[in-house]
Each structure stands twice: as C-alpha cells, then as structure tokens.
Amino acid sequence: MIKTFNDGILRDYGTFVVATPRNLPHLNDSPFGLPLNWHIDPLSMASEEFLNLLQRLDALTFGPEGMPMDKWVFYDCAELPGFIYGFAMPASELTAHERELFGASPGYDGPVPISMYIAIPMYEEGTWFGHNLASLNRTFPDRGLHHLGSITKAIAMKAFKVERFVGATQWESKALYIHTKFGPLDLETTYTPAHSIEETLTYAHRVTEDCLRAAAGDPDVTLARPTPDLFLDAHDVEGMRALQDEIQSGARFVLCGAPAIEGASVVHPIHRAG
Ligand SMILES: CC(C)(COP(=O)(O)OP(=O)(O)OC[C@H]1O[C@@H](n2cnc3c(N)ncnc32)[C@H](O)[C@@H]1OP(=O)(O)O)[C@@H](O)C(=O)NCCC(=O)NCCS
Structure with missing residues (x-):
C-alpha cells in the first residue's frame, strides 16, 4: 500500500471509477493495492444519480471559479473516451448539511463522490491529458480531507496506467x-x-x-x-x-x-x- 500525506482518506473512504464496459478492462483496478469499491457505467440508466452528484461535486468546487462543466462535457469528453476516478462514501454517511449541499435524492443510498480526477487518453501510446481535478477538502473542512486533491490525482494516474502526462492550467x-x-x-x-x-x-x-x-x-x-x-x-x-x-x-x-x-x-x- 502507498504511504500518503493523509492515510485516513484511504482508510475511511472508498474509491469509484466511471468507465464504459469497453474501457474498464484497461484500468488498473487496484492502484497501489487500493481496492475499487464502485464501478459506474455511464451507459446505464442506473448511474444517473451518481453522475448528477459528480456534476454537483464539480459545481461545488469549480463553480465558484467560474468553469463548471455541462453534463455533455462529462459524457463526451470524459466518460466515453477516458476514466473518472475518485474517492466516495455511502450516502448514508452524509450529514444533513452535506446531503442538502449535494441535493441527493431522498431515497438515494449509493455512493457520493468527494473527489474526482478525469484524464483522457491521447493519440500517442501511454500519454494522457488531465482534464479535471476536484476535491471537497476545502468545502467540507471538518472531514479531515487534507491533501485529498494530491492523493486523488496520484492514485488515479496509477489506475489509468499513465506513462506520459500532459496538462493545461x-x-x-x-x-x-x-x-x-x-x-x-x-x-x-x-x-x-x-x-x-x-x-x-x-x-x-x-x-x-x-x-x-x-x-x-x-x-x-x-x-x-x-x-x-x-x-x-x-x-x-x-x-x-x-x-x-x-x-x-x-x-x-x-x-x-x-x-x-x-x-x-x-x-x-x-x-x-x-
Ligand atoms: C484545487 C483543489 C483540487 C485542491 O484540492 P485539495 O484537496 O485542497 O488539495 P491538496 O490538499 O492536495 O492541496 C495541495 C496543495 O495546494 C494548496 N492549496 C490548495 N488549494 C489552495 C487554496 N485555495 N489556497 C491556497 N493553497 C491551496 C494546499 O495548501 C496544498 O499545499 P501543501 O501540500 O504544500 O500544503 C480543490 O480546491 C478544488 O477542487 N478546486 C476547484 C477546482 C480546481 O481548481 N481544480 C483544479 C484545476 S485542474
């Protein structure tokens, strides 16, 4: 197992990936030995609530900085060509305030994302473009999520088997x-x-x-x-x-x-x- 700035995140939260059934076999599903808890298939209607929550995570983090993503951007530019990987927790573990912030449906008891990393494979073998990173560390200060952004990006890159990385910021x-x-x-x-x-x-x-x-x-x-x-x-x-x-x-x-x-x-x- 990897040593991190905040091993409590690895202990207390699960991991998810959004991947099509065709892309999924190309994922390393135990990066640094970390198990994968939830697989979300973007082609399935059953994934609707989780994918709405991902968009909400993006709005809660990126929103104030003015670059929130439309759902078609998630679908066309992330879920179909690449992967979305991150940490999540069962909806039953949200506080009332957190549930309200997320706008989760009353009966929903599936996973709720607290971070996500999106990368898209480029034409050159092994090269990936980093598309999005979001972490609720600063939104949920009482949860002890320090360094969630760094840990999420590092473990996601291992899961995606990235050999060369390109980013724009x-x-x-x-x-x-x-x-x-x-x-x-x-x-x-x-x-x-x-x-x-x-x-x-x-x-x-x-x-x-x-x-x-x-x-x-x-x-x-x-x-x-x-x-x-x-x-x-x-x-x-x-x-x-x-x-x-x-x-x-x-x-x-x-x-x-x-x-x-x-x-x-x-x-x-x-x-x-x-
Ligand atoms: C940017 C973001 C991903 C950081 O997430 P996080 O979980 O707080 O990140 P980490 O704790 O791993 O932060 C790493 C470093 O960045 C610094 N940092 C992060 N956000 C900061 C802020 N708003 N002000 C000052 N420093 C900040 C931290 O101090 C930390 O530095 P350190 O390790 O040297 O102490 C998160 O705030 C976010 O989702 N922001 C909105 C979306 C965004 O800008 N995404 C990135 C574009 S690709």
Whole structure:
C-alpha cells in the first residue's frame, strides 16, 4: 500500500471509477493495492444519480471559479473516451448539511463522490491529458480531507496506467501546488490563445512510480529538481508571451516547483533547460 500525506482518506473512504464496459478492462483496478469499491457505467440508466452528484461535486468546487462543466462535457469528453476516478462514501454517511449541499435524492443510498480526477487518453501510446481535478477538502473542512486533491490525482494516474502526462492550467490556479508535486514540469506553452483563458500554461512530464509516490506524500521519496533561473509573476502577461515566443523559437523551460509568495505577488520558479 502507498504511504500518503493523509492515510485516513484511504482508510475511511472508498474509491469509484466511471468507465464504459469497453474501457474498464484497461484500468488498473487496484492502484497501489487500493481496492475499487464502485464501478459506474455511464451507459446505464442506473448511474444517473451518481453522475448528477459528480456534476454537483464539480459545481461545488469549480463553480465558484467560474468553469463548471455541462453534463455533455462529462459524457463526451470524459466518460466515453477516458476514466473518472475518485474517492466516495455511502450516502448514508452524509450529514444533513452535506446531503442538502449535494441535493441527493431522498431515497438515494449509493455512493457520493468527494473527489474526482478525469484524464483522457491521447493519440500517442501511454500519454494522457488531465482534464479535471476536484476535491471537497476545502468545502467540507471538518472531514479531515487534507491533501485529498494530491492523493486523488496520484492514485488515479496509477489506475489509468499513465506513462506520459500532459496538462493545461492557469498560472493563477491553486492546483499548481498539486501539479508541481509530481516533479519538474516541461513547459509546452506559457501563453495559450487557443484556450478560453490565454494565461494558461501547457505542461508535460514522464510518469514514474516515484513521481506518483512523491505527489501522494510518501516521505521516503524525494524528487530531483533543477534550480530556477527566473521567476514568472502569475499576472505578468508580457512575461508569459516573452517565454512563449522563446519556446516557439526552440527554447525549453521547466517549471521547477510550487508557486511562491513574494510580497503581494505569486511567482513561479522556472529553469531554462535549453
Ligand atoms: C484545487 C483543489 C483540487 C485542491 O484540492 P485539495 O484537496 O485542497 O488539495 P491538496 O490538499 O492536495 O492541496 C495541495 C496543495 O495546494 C494548496 N492549496 C490548495 N488549494 C489552495 C487554496 N485555495 N489556497 C491556497 N493553497 C491551496 C494546499 O495548501 C496544498 O499545499 P501543501 O501540500 O504544500 O500544503 C480543490 O480546491 C478544488 O477542487 N478546486 C476547484 C477546482 C480546481 O481548481 N481544480 C483544479 C484545476 S485542474
């Protein structure tokens, strides 16, 4: 079993996967020895309530940040092509307040998701695109769910058998505290007009056993990281564009670690790799 920042999550909560019957055999259904408690088939009417609850989880977490997903996005871009993996608990264990927040139907006694990680396989063998991460850690502060986001992403990547990972996120996103736990990230874009939010970075990295263990919080694993050559302010659009120009001219940059607070600013440590 994996050691994590918060082993209580592994002890007290179950895991689920949303997968079509055709995709399911490609899943590692005991990542790091963790059993799979619930399989949800998106092609079945019986899955309706759980899939509504997943959308509610997304709204409870992403909603305040303005990017909640429509159900067709879940279906077309996640449930049919890829997997959704996360932690859940039986509805009977929700408090009255939590049940109300989720809007679970009165008679429902199935699983209720507290986190989810979505990734989509890319054309290149073993390469996956990270589509969504959500955790109720900060929404349910009394449940002791610290590090749920990091643990969910790390275990999901093991379940999906990801060999190379590609992600896109915003320079201002708190999720960068999580993504950078997986080690140094190669920057494929630093300014991205193709995205609805141009201040988006695209990053990629190899996925190793060590990088998953480090991100989940195994104290026995330390990842090597290059030293930063420059710091990019999370609001410095000109700086993002300048780095993007250099990337397009053949330069390579690596995001070395977590965002740092410098006075009133958030800055990102970047290594020039070539
Ligand atoms: C971002 C999110 C997934 C974090 O979930 P979580 O379970 O709180 O994550 P973790 O506890 O693993 O957090 C990892 C790190 O991020 C930091 N962090 C997370 N959210 C933070 C916030 N709002 N403010 C400051 N730091 C934050 C934590 O302090 C932690 O750092 P540490 O391990 O160095 O102490 C969750 O808040 C969420 O679902 N947000 C909305 C959706 C979203 O932004 N998804 C990511 C886009 S892909």
